[in-house]
Amino acid sequence: MESKEEILRDLRQRKGKIEVISRVPMTTSEELSRYYTPGVAYASSEITGRKELVYEYTRKSNLIAIISDGTRILGLGRIGPYAGLPVMEGKSILFKKFGGVDAVPLCVSTTDEEEIVRLAAQIEPSFGAINIEDIESPKSLRIAERLSKSLAIPVIHDDQQGTAVVVLAALMNSLKLAGKGVDSKVVINGAGSAGIGIARLLIFAGFRRLYVLDSHGSVYRGRKSNMNEFKNELASATNPECETGSLEEISRRADVLIGVSRRGVFSESLIQSMNTKPIVFALANPEPEISYDAAIAAGAFIAATGRSDRPNQVNNLLAFPGIGRGLLESRARTLNNEMLHSAAIAIARASSRNLSPGHILPDPMDTKEAMAVAVGVSAAVCDAASKTGAARIDRDTAEVRRSVRASIKRYNYIEKRVIKRESE
Numbered sequence: 001m002e003s004k005e006e007i008l009r010d011l012r013q014r015k016g017k018i019e020v021i022s023r024v025p026m027t028t029s030e031e032l033s034r035y036y037t038p039g040v041a042y043a044s045s046e047i048t049g050r051k052e053l054v055y056e057y058t059r060k061s062n063l064i065a066i067i068s069d070g071t072r073i074l075g076l077g078r079i080g081p082y083a084g085l086p087v088m089e090g091k092s093i094l095f096k097k098f099g100g101v102d103a104v105p106l107c108v109s110t111t112d113e114e115e116i117v118r119l120a121a122q123i124e125p126s127f128g129a130i131n132i133e134d135i136e137s138p139k140s141l142r143i144a145e146r147l148s149k150s151l152a153i154p155v156i157h158d159d160q161q162g163t164a165v166v167v168l169a170a171l172m173n174s175l176k177l178a179g180k181g182v183d184s185k186v187v188i189n190g191a192g193s194a195g196i197g198i199a200r201l202l203i204f205a206g207f208r209r210l211y212v213l214d215s216h217g218s219v220y221r222g223r224k225s226n227m228n229e230f231k232n233e234l235a236s237a238t239n240p241e242c243e244t245g246s247l248e249e250i251s252r253r254a255d256v257l258i259g260v261s262r263r264g265v266f267s268e269s270l271i272q273s274m275n276t277k278p279i280v281f282a283l284a285n286p287e288p289e290i291s292y293d294a295a296i297a298a299g300a301f302i303a304a305t306g307r308s309d310r311p312n313q314v315n316n317l318l319a320f321p322g323i324g325r326g327l328l329e330s331r332a333r334t335l336n337n338e339m340l341h342s343a344a345i346a347i348a349r350a351s352s353r354n355l356s357p358g359h360i361l362p363d364p365m366d367t368k369e370a371m372a373v374a375v376g377v378s379a380a381v382c383d384a385a386s387k388t389g390a391a392r393i394d395r396d397t398a399e400v401r402r403s404v405r406a407s408i409k410r411y412n413y414i415e416k417r418v419i420k421r422e423s424e
Contacts (some may be wrong), residue, residue: 017089018105021414023059052392054125055331062328062407064103064156065127066091067120069111071136072159075286081107084134091133097367097415098374099321100407101328103131113139120147120155128328131156131320137192138228154327154335154390160197162316162323165340166361167198167258167281168205169347170314173360174256174302178277182206184255185275189213189247189289194260196230201344203237204337210238211250218243218250248273255279259289266290268298277301283314302357308365315364318347322377325407329378329400330385331392339384346380347373371408378404 002010011017024035033039043057055061070084088105095103104127108119120130120143132144132155144157156162175181186207188195191214199212212219212234216226220242221235243250247265251257252273258281259266266289271278280300282288285307292310295303304312323343327335350362350373362369379400385391 011086017086018092055128055392059102060126060128061331062100062102063127064095064101064129064131064324064328065120065123066095066103066105066131066133067116067135068105068107068133069116069135070107071111071134072140073134078136081109088133091131094317095321095324096411097321098317098370098408099325099378100404100411101321101324103324111139113143116143117146117150121150124151124153127153128331129154129156129324131158131324133158135159137196138230140193141196141230148334152333154332156320156324156327156335157193157197158316158320159193161201161335161340162319163194163260163283163314164197164201165319165323165344166314166316166347167283168201168341168344169318169351170281170304170312170360171202171256171258171279172344172348173351173355174279174304177355177357177360178255178279178301180255180277183209185209185211185253186256186258187211187213187247187251187254188258188260189265190258190260190284191219191231191234192260194283196234198258198260199234199238201337201340205341205344208240211243211254212238213247213250217246220244257281259283261289263287263289266295268294271295271298271300280304281314282306302360304360311358312360313364314361317364317370318362318373319343319377322346322374322404323381325374325404326378326381326385326400329395329403330382330390332381332385332390333392334390336384336388336390338388339381339390342380342384343377346376350376374408375401375404 025031047053066088068084068088070080071078073079073084073087085105085107088107092103092105095101132140144155147155188199191212195212202210218239219231219235220239248270251270253275255275256279260283262284266282271280278300279302280295281304282290283306288305292303292305304314306314362373364370379397382395382400383397386394
């Protein structure tokens with residue numbers, strides 16, 4: 001990778017990573033009249049009588065707001081909205097490149113839950129979906145749930161739902177290779193946004209022998225210390241025997257160990273205490289609970305990580321561009337578990353041709369592969385939205401695939417023009 005100085009020099013020269021590009025020409029007086037005044041009044045008049053036509057006449061149909069207060073920026077922590085803006089700009093590019101989605105970063109100068117909820121409600125007319133990003137837990141969970149219930153557009157909480165989708169896809173393929181199923185014992189270490197999101201989706205997918213731990217040990221019905229409404233929810237749906245104890249105690253004879261916690265908390269002896277063909281996902285970033293190499297050396301049948309320099313990278317990039325685009329294609333009112341489950345299945349199937357312990361997911365660093373996954377995820381989410389009644393319009397799967405491919409192709413064309421311009 002380039003040095004820090006080289007990267008900062010490049011960003012200073014560019015003054016940011018995103019810009020607005022017109023979809024229409026504005027070179028003649030006729031075009032000015034058509035796309036601004038007086039022509040714009042025709043569209044506004046149509047929408048005045050039927051506000052749902054805003055999807056037909058504006059970019060709301062393909063526009064997502066990325067809202068962050070900078071309180072939990074991945075790998076950096078509580079750095080604030082100004083320092084968080086470069087991260088959200090990068091997220092916008094990923095939405096566009098891999099899903100053809102136009103995304104606008106909105107870093108807000110408040111950490112107050114009520115103000116963030118109010119802001120999201122006020123900007124609803126301009127956007128087709130809201131993406132809650134890098135906000136501390138459990139506040140982020142409360143914001144996502146409140147907005148999902150109150151807004152007429154879907155809310156994506158990528159730290160929770162995007163992570164859960166990719167983990168479930170990886171787990172489906174891992175269990176298939178190990179000859180195991182949903183009756184496996186699964187231990188999740190970490191009860192923040194990611195851990196809660198994973199647990200929720202695994203419960204929906206039929207896993208019942210599920211155990212969640214935080215820094216105080218196992219979560220169980222009746223526990224009094226360090227609990228909140230979301231941990232109480234998990235306590236009633238997981239850990240059927242109400243087992244108390246540490247990570248080492250709960251992980252004995254486990255089939256699957258998923259870490260969304262902190263570096264170094266998984267030991268070789270911990271893995272060796274698990275069931276035959278143990279599956280270990282150490283996903284803490286930037287440093288995992290145990291390294292990929294150490295997990296394999298300890299006897300893990302399959303190991304996965306959040307890092308790009310080892311096999312089986314579990315990366316949200318495989319999920320959120322396609323989920324976002326599927327929501328927009330269907331003009332969904334909400335994002336539900338059926339849609340998330342369908343997205344996970346689509347990602348898992350994308351690896352089926354060359355599935356192996358060292359390849360349980362598509363490679364997110366392979367641009368063509370990641371784009372193809374986004375197309376499949378978009379179609380799956382759109383289809384699930386229709387089947388569950390969440391969609392405003394029912395779309396043919398083949399039509400959705402063509403639409404997403406065309407949008408991605410458009411981005412690639414623009415990207416090539418940028419590269420050519422810079423080379424000249």
